[in-house]
Amino acid sequence: xxxxxxxxxxxxxxxxxxxxxxxxxxxxxxxxxxxxxxxxxxxxxxxxxxxxxxxxxxxxxxxxxxxxxxxxxxxxxxxxxxxxxxxxxxxxxxxxxxxxxxxxxxxxxxxxxxxxxxxxxxxxxxxxxxxxxxxxxxxxxxxxxxxxxxxxxxxxxxxxxxxxxxxxxxxxxxxxxxxxxxxxxxxxxxxxxxxxxxxxxxxxxxxxxxxxxxxxxxxxxxxxxxxxxx
Ligand code: SF4
Numbered sequence: 001x002x003x004x005x006x007x008x009x010x011x012x013x014x015x016x017x018x019x020x021x022x023x024x025x026x027x028x029x030x031x032x033x034x035x036x037x038x039x040x041x042x043x044x045x046x047x048x049x050x051x052x053x054x055x056x057x058x059x060x061x062x063x064x065x066x067x068x069x070x071x072x073x074x075x076x077x078x079x080x081x082x083x084x085x086x087x088x089x090x091x092x093x094x095x096x097x098x099x100x101x102x103x104x105x106x107x108x109x110x111x112x113x114x115x116x117x118x119x120x121x122x123x124x125x126x127x128x129x130x131x132x133x134x135x136x137x138x139x140x141x142x143x144x145x146x147x148x149x150x151x152x153x154x155x156x157x158x159x160x161x162x163x164x165x166x167x168x169x170x171x172x173x174x175x176x177x178x179x180x181x182x183x184x185x186x187x188x189x190x191x192x193x194x195x196x197x198x199x200x201x202x203x204x205x206x207x208x209x210x211x212x213x214x215x216x217x218x219x220x221x222x223x224x225x226x227x228x229x230x
Contacts, residue, residue, distance in 0.1 A: 002057060002174040004209065009201050011181045024059050025184040028110065030120040031064035033164055038064040042074040045120060047164055053173050054118065058180060061114065065125045065148035068109075069102040080124045080133045080144055087133065089124050089147045100147055107151035114159070115187070116180040119149050121165035128153075128163040158228050159183060160221070175214045179221050192229040198222055 006012060031038050035046035054060060067073065077092045078099055091097035103125055119126035125146040133142040145153065152161055160179035167173045182198060199222050202215065210218075 001171065001209075002177055005174065005178050005205075006181060008205055008209075009178070009182075009198055011178075011185060022184070024057070025115040025180045026059040026061060026113070027054070027116040027118060027180060028063050028114050029054075029060045029118050030123070030126045030164075031062040031067070032120055033118065034060070034062050036062065036064065038067050038073050040066070040073075040075050040077045050118070050164055050167055050173065053170065054177070057177050058115075063110070063148075065103055065106050065146075066099075068106045069099065071099075078124050080131050080146070082133055082135055082141060087144060087147075103147035104151050107148045107155065110152060110155075112156075115184045116160040116176070117149070117152060117162070118167065118176075119146070119161070119163045121163040125149075126163065128161060128166075130163055130165055158186070158224050171211065171214055175218060178218065182221065182225065186225050186229075190229045192226060195222060195226045195229055199226070 029051070032045045033047045034051055035044050035048070037044045039045065051060070066075070066078070076094065078089055078097075079092050080087055081090055081095065088098050088100045089103055090099070119128060121127050121130045122132070123146050124131050125148045127144075127146040128149050129143055129145050131144055131146050132140045133144045135141050144150070149161060149163070152159070160176055160183055162176060167176060186194065199219070202218055202222065205215070
C-alpha cells in the first residue's frame with residue numbers, strides 16, 4: 001500500500017529525472033517500544049510488529065527522555081499534575097521532585113534533521129494526548145501530551161508525531177509513514193507549490209486506494225504544511 005501511495009505522490013527515494021537519491025527518512029522512537037528495559041519499573045513495552053513494519057521503510061533513532069535527564073532504572077514513577085501555574089511532571093510519591101524543566105530542556109536537544117516520532121502512549125514524558133492529567137487531589141481531569149512530546153510539538157509544528165496507540169493497523173502505520181515522507185521532502189524547501197501538488201494528487205486518489213478517515217487526516221496534514229510554507 002505504501003509503495004503505491006509513494007508512487008502516486010511522486011515521493012520515490014530512487015533517483016528519477018536526474019534527481020539525486022534521497023536517504024531513507026529517519027524518525028525518533030521511544031526506547032521502551034524498541035525493547036529497551038528503560039521503564040520506571042525496569043521493564044520494556046516492546047511493540048515488535050509495529051517496529052518491524054516501520055523498519056521496512058525508515059531508519060529509527062531511540063530516545064528515552066527520563067533516562068536522558070539522568071534518572072536511573074528502575075526509578076520512582078512520575079505523573080502529570082495540574083497546578084495553579086500550569087502542568088508539571090512530578091514524582092508520584094514525592095511531588096516536590098519536579099522534572100518539567102529537565103524534560104523540556106532534553107526535548108530541545110533533539111536534532112532538527114529527524115522526520116517524525118513514534119512515542120509511548122500514556123507516559124507523562126512521551127504520550128501524545130494520552131497521558132492522564134491529575135489534579136492535586138489525585139483525580140484524573142484530562143488527557144494530555146507528555147512533557148517531552150509536548151515540547152517537540154511546539155518546536156516542530158508540522159513534524160508527524162504520534163504515540164503507538166494510534167498506529168493500531170497497517171493502514172494507520174502507512175498513513176503515518178506517508179506523512180513522514182511528505183515531511184522529509186517538505187522540510188528542505190517548504191514549497192507551497194509542492195504542497196498544492198500533493199493536495200491535488202490526494203483528491204485524485206480513488207476511494208479503492210484509501211478510506212475516508214485516512215484521506216481526511218492526510219488532508220489536514222497537507223493543510224498544516226501549506227499553513228507553514230513560505
Ligand atoms: S515511555 Fe518514554 S520516558 Fe518512559 S521508558 Fe519509554 S522512552 Fe523512556
